[in-house]
Amino acid sequence: MGDGTIKKGSMGPMKLGIKAYHYHIILILLLVSVPPFLVASVYNMDLFLQQSTSLINAKNETELVRTGAFMEKTLEQIRKDVLTGAANDQYTRTQLTNDKTNIIKSLTQLVFNKEYLDQASVYNEDEGYLLISNYGILSDLRNTPYERIVEELGSMTNYEVKGSGTWSLEREGKARSVVSLYAKLPLREAQTFLIFNIDIEKLYNEFLRQLNVDDEIYSYYMTDVDGIVIYHKDKTKIGKPAETGMQPADRYSVNSYPLKGMGWQLVGEVNVYELYHDVYKVRNKMIVLLAVVALAISGLIALGARQLYKPVGTVMAKVAAAFTGKLSRQGEFDFLSSAFDDVLQTNSHLKHRLNESEQLLKRTLLHNLMKDRFSGSPDIGRYLSGYGAHLAVVLFTLRGRGESMNGTNPVAQLERELDTRFEHDLFTESDREAAALFRLRDGDLNAFITELIAGLDEQVLNRLTVSIGGVYPLDKINNSYVEALYACNMGRLYSPQTNIYCYNKLPVDYSHSQIKDPAIEELELAVRQRNEKTYTEMLHTMFSEKRSLMEYNFNLYMNISLLIRLYDQESVVFLNEINELITDNGIMNADCVKQFFLGKFQSFNADYRTDFKDYVQKVEKYVEEHFAENFSMDDVAAYAGVTRQYISQLFKKQYNMTLIDYVSQFRIERAKKLLADTAIKVTDIGSSTGFNSKSYFTKVFKQYTGITPTEYRELAWNRNKETENESLIPLKADG
Numbered sequence: 179m180g181d182g183t184i185k186k187g188s189m190g191p192m193k194l195g196i197k198a199y200h201y202h203i204i205l206i207l208l209l210v211s212v213p214p215f216l217v218a219s220v221y222n223m224d225l226f227l228q229q230s231t232s233l234i235n236a237k238n239e240t241e242l243v244r245t246g247a248f249m250e251k252t253l254e255q256i257r258k259d260v261l262t263g264a265a266n267d268q269y270t271r272t273q274l275t276n277d278k279t280n281i282i283k284s285l286t287q288l289v290f291n292k293e294y295l296d297q298a299s300v301y302n303e304d305e306g307y308l309l310i311s312n313y314g315i316l317s318d319l320r321n322t323p324y325e326r327i328v329e330e331l332g333s334m335t336n337y338e339v340k341g342s343g344t345w346s347l348e349r350e351g352k353a354r355s356v357v358s359l360y361a362k363l364p365l366r367e368a369q370t371f372l373i374f375n376i377d378i379e380k381l382y383n384e385f386l387r388q389l390n391v392d393d394e395i396y397s398y399y400m401t402d403v404d405g406i407v408i409y410h411k412d413k414t415k416i417g418k419p420a421e422t423g424m425q426p427a428d429r430y431s432v433n434s435y436p437l438k439g440m441g442w443q444l445v446g447e448v449n450v451y452e453l454y455h456d457v458y459k460v461r462n463k464m465i466v467l468l469a470v471v472a473l474a475i476s477g478l479i480a481l482g483a484r485q486l487y488k489p490v491g492t493v494m495a496k497v498a499a500a501f502t503g504k505l506s507r508q509g510e511f512d513f514l515s516s517a518f519d520d521v522l523q524t525n526s527h528l529k530h531r532l533n534e535s536e537q538l539l540k541r542t543l544l545h546n547l548m549k550d551r552f553s554g555s556p557d558i559g560r561y562l563s564g565y566g567a568h569l570a571v572v573l574f575t576l577r578g579r580g581e582s583m584n585g586t587n588p589v590a591q592l593e594r595e596l597d598t599r600f601e602h603d604l605f606t607e608s609d610r611e612a613a614a615l616f617r618l619r620d621g622d623l624n625a626f627i628t629e630l631i632a633g634l635d636e637q638v639l640n641r642l643t644v645s646i647g648g649v650y651p652l653d654k655i656n657n658s659y660v661e662a663l664y665a666c667n668m669g670r671l672y673s674p675q676t677n678i679y680c681y682n683k684l685p686v687d688y689s690h691s692q693i694k695d696p697a698i699e700e701l702e703l704a705v706r707q708r709n710e711k712t713y714t715e716m717l718h719t720m721f722s723e724k725r726s727l728m729e730y731n732f733n734l735y736m737n738i739s740l741l742i743r744l745y746d747q748e749s750v751v752f753l754n755e756i757n758e759l760i761t762d763n764g765i766m767n768a769d770c771v772k773q774f775f776l777g778k779f780q781s782f783n784a785d786y787r788t789d790f791k792d793y794v795q796k797v798e799k800y801v802e803e804h805f806a807e808n809f810s811m812d813d814v815a816a817y818a819g820v821t822r823q824y825i826s827q828l829f830k831k832q833y834n835m836t837l838i839d840y841v842s843q844f845r846i847e848r849a850k851k852l853l854a855d856t857a858i859k860v861t862d863i864g865s866s867t868g869f870n871s872k873s874y875f876t877k878v879f880k881q882y883t884g885i886t887p888t889e890y891r892e893l894a895w896n897r898n899k900e901t902e903n904e905s906l907i908p909l910k911a912d913g
Contacts, residue, residue, distance in 0.1 A: 300371070359373070
């Protein structure tokens with residue numbers, strides 16, 4: 179019994195010792211696994227911040243390009259108005275009182291018709307007085323805001339347009355920020371200058387205020403070519419050098435867009451650090467925690483496994499308390515659980531970012547296809563395979579003035595209604611126009627039009643012009659876009675009483691009892707007989723100043739319909755030229771309209787019947803062999819045996835793009851293949867495909883794809899990995 183008692187007493191402590199030892203081993207293994215876990219978390223957070231910054235850059239640049247393109251068009255129109263005014267002889271005749279009165283009336287009417295024009299005036303340099311719209315004659319400029327005009331005019335040549343900095347003009351008790359455009363008029367009775375004062379604050383509010391949604395994060399403004407601020411939401415910065423280069427590069431994302439017509443820059447700044455402040459804060463805490471845990475483990479291992487648990491528990495509890503505010507025995511485990519949740523959330527963010535990159539790439543591909551740019555990319559089959567054979571483009575244009583596509587307006591409501599009823603992709607073309615690509619169930623265009631009109635709110639529909647193109651497969655959606663644009667431009671001439679136009683329903687021609695000279699048959703006969711004299715006389719008759727607006731519109735429509743019949747094999751190309759004519763010059767510019775029709779007459783049976791196949795093949799071969807080198811259009815022209823001007827015409831007619839765009843597209847496609855299939859550095863890929871610097875490579879790549887080369891590689895590798903995983907799934911045997 180004594181032996182049994184001793185043995186029983188010895189086994190109790192032995193079991194306890196083994197159990198404690200196992201606990202210590204498990205604890206040591208758990209603690210040793212913490213540093214890699216924390217390192218992975220910090221790395222994921224850094225990766226997330228880097229990729230988020232790249233996406234912010236992409237979004238910022240997209241906003242700049244969209245806003246800048248429309249703003250550039252507006253400023254170019256203002257500059258054209260100045261040049262048009264400079265060519266008006268009325269502003270050079272200032273001797274008689276009646277002449278001065280007529281000039282003031284003309285300037286006042288001009289300001290009334292121009293949205294961003296605050297004031298217009300004519301300055302007589304010889305006599306030193308100013309004729310001002312909505313005011314009258316200012317005989318002495320001294321001690322007035324206009325005194326600056328004398329100093330700023332300087333030496334100018336006839337018709338030269340010169341801009342000023344931003345200055346304040348007080349009218350009707352309110353100070354206005356304006357920028358002046360000066361044009362020197364030819365010397366007639368006296369030396370005169372035409373002056374346009376642009377309401378720069380109104381221009382800013384129309385285009386940039388909506389982008390500055392958060393003053394602490396977003397800042398969009400304009401500068402001149404020297405970096406002097408033209409207009410800023412903080413008016414104290416106007417006229418001073420921009421602080422763009424002074425901002426920390428790791429905290430601010432900065433992009434710019436050139437406004438070439440005025441020699442300005444549109445600048446966008448995003449405070450990335452402020453935008454992701456909470457993520458930066460958590461990452462820094464994780465780094466501190468990593469250092470503390472690493473030091474604690476090193477010390478505990480040195481002291482021995484027997485004393486490991488107590489100090490580790492104490493340290494971890496205190497660290498957890500620093501983050502949770504609670505000091506308890508289970509605090510460290512609660513903290514580890516929350517850290518694990520943070521890692522899962524970070525990984526979720528990364529997957530979400532990959533999905534956003536893919537969606538941005540898809541939208542860019544669709545938009546390029548719709549505008550007939552870069553239709554040969556293999557990414558079309560890789561990412562747009564879900565788009566069927568029945569697609570149609572519809573243009574929605576806001577009717578009237580004073581509203582835009584953004585904010586609470588009919589188009590915002592339109593987008594919500596389309597999302598619930600149709601499969602579509604909506605692209606905002608400007609602040610007044612949007613284009614939608616619809617995926618139809620079949621090729622029945624009539625059924626689609628009926629469904630579209632019936633499915634939209636009547637009030638929204640009444641405030642929009644709806645222009646519909648034909649039904650085409652994915653690789654031909656540019657045809658549908660061009661037809662929709664043509665329907666938008668010409669539909670109102672044929673049927674102004676409605677706001678819904680469909681290209682397929684516009685008649686080729688129609689009759690009007692009041693308009694019979696010359697008849698359209700006579701015009702067609704002159705074209706087919708190559709009688710240029712008769713054709714020219716008919717054009718002058720049809721578009722003379724004596725014609726009423728109704729007659730003018732009828733003759734324009736019938737001429738275009740005639741040429742579409744004559745150029746039936748290339749109607750889409752011709753429609754595109756018509757759209758460009760109307761966009762650039764307007765339908766009421768009779769001289770441009772007549773010149774266009776006469777040019778088409780002279781090139782009939784030439785422009786659209788020429789076979790460019792041999793020259794195209796030569797140019798394609800040269801680009802394929804030399805794309806990695808620097809070469810000029812003269813080199814290509816010499817190789818093909820034609821002039822550089824002919825090369826430009828060739829690519830415009832065959833590809834609807836310039837040679838530079840073709841070469842850039844070719845290089846980008848080669849770069850995309852290397853990014854997807856190899857591990858070569860991005861910089862090396864750029865240099866091997868003909869780009870001189872990484873920054874230029876990235877800029878051009880984003881222009882054609884919507885994302886950076888790094889984002890494209892990450893997206894392609896992720897898709898390749900998913901494809902490989904799918905191929906490894908075993909097939910189930912039947913039965």
